[in-house]
Amino acid sequence: MLSKPATTNDVHVSEKIKQNKFLKFKDSLVSSRAQIWRSWTSWRIAAVVFMTIALVQTCMLIFATMGDFESRRLQDLRESGRAAIMPLINTNMTEILQSPLKETEVNRLFQATKINGISVYTLGLMSPNSDRLELLAQYGDPLILSLIDTKNLNRTFRSSDGNTYEFIQRISTVSGSYFMVIRMDSTHIQEQLFTFVIETIKIMLLMSLFVTTVLMIALGRWLLEPILFMRDNLMEAYKNPENPQIKDSPFDPNDEIGSAIDIAQSLIRQNAANISQIRSAAEDKIHKLAYYDTLTGLPNRTLFLQNLAEKSKIKADGKTERFGVVTIDLDHFKDVNDSMGHNVGDAILRGVGKRLSSALPDTAIVSRSGEDEFAVMMPLSTDINTARDVAERIAGVIKNEPFKVFNETFQIRSSIGVSTFPDDATDPDQVLKNADIALNRAKEEGRDRIKEYSEDFDRAVQARFQMLRDLRDAMEHEELQLYYQPQLDLRTGEIIGAEALLRWWKKDNSKEGSTFISPGEFIPVAEQSGLIVPIGEWVMKRACTTAKTWHTDHNLDIRIAINVSAHQFSQSDICAFTQRTLEEIGIDPHKVELEVTESVFMDDIQHTIQTLQNLHAIGVELAIDDFGTGYSSLSYLRQFPIDRLKIDQSFIRNALNDQDDAAIARTIIALGRALNLKVIAEGVETKEHENFLVAEGCDEVQGFRYCRPIHEDDFLKFALGYNGKLDSFNND
Numbered sequence: 153m154l155s156k157p158a159t160t161n162d163v164h165v166s167e168k169i170k171q172n173k174f175l176k177f178k179d180s181l182v183s184s185r186a187q188i189w190r191s192w193t194s195w196r197i198a199a200v201v202f203m204t205i206a207l208v209q210t211c212m213l214i215f216a217t218m219g220d221f222e223s224r225r226l227q228d229l230r231e232s233g234r235a236a237i238m239p240l241i242n243t244n245m246t247e248i249l250q251s252p253l254k255e256t257e258v259n260r261l262f263q264a265t266k267i268n269g270i271s272v273y274t275l276g277l278m279s280p281n282s283d284r285l286e287l288l289a290q291y292g293d294p295l296i297l298s299l300i301d302t303k304n305l306n307r308t309f310r311s312s313d314g315n316t317y318e319f320i321q322r323i324s325t326v327s328g329s330y331f332m333v334i335r336m337d338s339t340h341i342q343e344q345l346f347t348f349v350i351e352t353i354k355i356m357l358l359m360s361l362f363v364t365t366v367l368m369i370a371l372g373r374w375l376l377e378p379i380l381f382m383r384d385n386l387m388e389a390y391k392n393p394e395n396p397q398i399k400d401s402p403f404d405p406n407d408e409i410g411s412a413i414d415i416a417q418s419l420i421r422q423n424a425a426n427i428s429q430i431r432s433a434a435e436d437k438i439h440k441l442a443y444y445d446t447l448t449g450l451p452n453r454t455l456f457l458q459n460l461a462e463k464s465k466i467k468a469d470g471k472t473e474r475f476g477v478v479t480i481d482l483d484h485f486k487d488v489n490d491s492m493g494h495n496v497g498d499a500i501l502r503g504v505g506k507r508l509s510s511a512l513p514d515t516a517i518v519s520r521s522g523e524d525e526f527a528v529m530m531p532l533s534t535d536i537n538t539a540r541d542v543a544e545r546i547a548g549v550i551k552n553e554p555f556k557v558f559n560e561t562f563q564i565r566s567s568i569g570v571s572t573f574p575d576d577a578t579d580p581d582q583v584l585k586n587a588d589i590a591l592n593r594a595k596e597e598g599r600d601r602i603k604e605y606s607e608d609f610d611r612a613v614q615a616r617f618q619m620l621r622d623l624r625d626a627m628e629h630e631e632l633q634l635y636y637q638p639q640l641d642l643r644t645g646e647i648i649g650a651e652a653l654l655r656w657w658k659k660d661n662s663k664e665g666s667t668f669i670s671p672g673e674f675i676p677v678a679e680q681s682g683l684i685v686p687i688g689e690w691v692m693k694r695a696c697t698t699a700k701t702w703h704t705d706h707n708l709d710i711r712i713a714i715n716v717s718a719h720q721f722s723q724s725d726i727c728a729f730t731q732r733t734l735e736e737i738g739i740d741p742h743k744v745e746l747e748v749t750e751s752v753f754m755d756d757i758q759h760t761i762q763t764l765q766n767l768h769a770i771g772v773e774l775a776i777d778d779f780g781t782g783y784s785s786l787s788y789l790r791q792f793p794i795d796r797l798k799i800d801q802s803f804i805r806n807a808l809n810d811q812d813d814a815a816i817a818r819t820i821i822a823l824g825r826a827l828n829l830k831v832i833a834e835g836v837e838t839k840e841h842e843n844f845l846v847a848e849g850c851d852e853v854q855g856f857r858y859c860r861p862i863h864e865d866d867f868l869k870f871a872l873g874y875n876g877k878l879d880s881f882n883n884d
């Protein structure tokens with residue numbers, strides 16, 4: 153393959169790269185020179201090197217140079233001494249027993265030279281062949297070295313202060329050999345040695361300094377600079393791990409440090425790449441979690457609202473797109489979840505999501521906006537030109553074909569709310585809210601239906617809010633009252649109990665000064681807001697106090713029945729409260745009955761069983777109110793410590809003209825008997841109702857036939873004045 157010829161441009165570029173590299177290198181040298189003097193490591197290394205050089209040189213100075221210098225100086229001294237003496241020797245002496253030196257000359261010698269003492273020896277006279285020496289003459293002070301024979305003539309003497317030096321000199325003359333011990337003043341050698349040592353130390357220090365400096369610069373260049381470069385890289389990677397701004401390494405990658413830097417840089421870059429990969433994966437995941445529903449994979453409410461806001465923007469042509477917003481709630485989905493398990497529930501939700509997505513055009517946005525809630529937004533076109541059309545299509549795909557899960561089929565229906573942008577609202581959030589309001593209306597009206605938003609719904613919602621505010625005020629100002637309705641034993645005719653029922657005359661500007669609000673209206677509002685908990689507690693205290701007065705002051709030993717809402721079960725510790733209240737008031741728990749509706753069984757079933765058992769353990773009686781209307785709890789009945797079933801008034805009302813209702817009433821009475829539970833019928837209005845119930849064997853009754861709910865004073869009058877005969881009620 154032919155390589156592309158280098159163009160002038162390429163040459164320029166490579167020149168530039170080289171120049172840049174050189175500049176970088178120069179910069180790094182300058183900076184390293186500056187940094188080297190600040191580096192503690194360099195200083196430590198320099199100190200060690202300096203000390204080592206100094207130590208080695210000192211040793212050399214002491215052990216070699218100094219000794220050598222001194223011996224050479226002594227040698228010189230000796231030579232000078234010999235040279236000074238030799239001319240004074242009388243070499244022609246024939247008399248060996250005379251000193252070859254003349255006294256006068258020696259004295260002059262002492263003054264002119266450093267010689268200050270001489271001993272002259274000659275071989276023994278007595279035995280000429282022996283080597284014993286005899287002292288012939290002594291000039292100056294006596295010498296330290298003395299000669300006995302001719303052995304060891306190399307001896308020298310140096311005084312401890314170094315000022316005196318003695319050595320032996322042999323001198324031959326015609327008459328024979330003389331041996332002289334010559335003493336010389338060597339003070340100057342000491343001084344010279346001292347000067348020499350000082351000079352040498354100076355040079356040594358300079359050399360050490362030079363070597364250290366060179367070493368420091370070399371260290372800076374080859375060690376410190378790369379280390380600092382690597383440190384800066386690591387620091388940058390630490391501060392900015394995802395996007396480290398690391399420079400290219402100016403160091404030779406073939407040496408150890410250069411290659412270590414290269415490896416570190418590769419690791420830093422690899423780490424950065426890993427981090428950004430992890431981050432982007434995490435961001436994707438977070439985005440998915442934040443904006444998508446994990447079960448169905450559909451957009452969630454947040455993303456749906458964003459899309460809604462986007463879609464509702466005014467377009468370039470100044471117009472807005474018309475679209476329908478549909479909210480869907482699966483009817484009784486909770487029952488399916490509770491009874492069949494969450495796996496089945498999840499599969500159905502996924503199925504609904506799929507059906508909605510595939511049944512609607514691509515322009516539609518389908519989202520899962522709550523547990524069993526979906527929301528759809530779809531631009532309206534000529535094909536589907538009303539939001540209701542969209543809703544009908546949706547209802548159809550959910551309802552027309554049952555869902556198959558684990559070989560079981562589930563018929564799912566839905567409640568649907570519909571709203572149109574911009575017809576119903578120009579604010580995207582409000583369009584969704586309107587669809588939700590319409591959906592609630594659909595649920596309230598019995599589910600399995602489509603409701604289009606109307607401003608009336610909104611007014612109804614506002615009215616509920618107003619009612620809630622008023623109810624709170626009523627609570628605070630103690631405007632709520634309790635009325636009591638008697639409960640009678642169908643066999644004996646006796647009054648055996650009273651149901652406490654809330655009454656609210658809302659103060660207003662009307663002629664009467666107040667308006668009666670039915671509990672059927674305000675109890676659901678109180679339940680939705682949680683206000684039912686304090687209201688319920690007030691009811692229990694009040695009803696038990698009244699009953700206690702009846703028991704003790706009027707010998708009216710009857711049971712008090714108190715309605716308890718399902719919300720009180722889930723939102724408060726009703727058990728502890730009941731026990732405390734009964735103890736405070738001092739009422740016999742067996743004289744208190746709590747009425748719960750079947751809706752309590754739709755919440756956390758284990759919690760409900762536990763609460764009911766705890767309540768029963770306290771001693772209070774338990775009744776299921778409006779029995780037969782709610783979610784069938786027949787299978788659970790055996791598990792609950794229930795004392796009484798209260799047949800819903802609708803069955804009694806219709807028992808005489810509707811065979812089905814009569815059959816249900818009959819069945820409930822039989823069920824109660826079979827399970828050893830008392831059965832009370834409410835809504836007994838006529839003698840015929842009563843006859844029916846007597847014939848079926850019902851235990852107890854309550855209804856307008858005997859007495860409407862009345863004020864506690866009236867109730868007392870009624871109960872004390874009652875003759876105990878059911879026949880006395882003649883209101884047909």
Ligand code: C2E
Pocket residue numbers: 637652653654670671672675688691715716717747777778801834835836837854855856857861
């Ligand atoms: P409920 O507990 O089923 O109470 C019986 C309802 O039937 C009462 O309506 C009572 O006035 C009415 N009633 C009794 N006999 C007859 C009759 O012969 N014919 C007809 N047509 N109706 C009869 P009320 O007082 O309007 O209460 C409605 C519901 O409000 C109660 O139904 C109960 O669920 C709830 N409620 C009332 N007071 C309280 C309370 O203190 N706490 C709670 N949580 N709910 C309460």
Ligand code: MG
Pocket residue numbers: 651715747777
């Ligand atoms: Mg009741």
Ligand code: MG
Pocket residue numbers: 777778798800801834
């Ligand atoms: Mg009832």
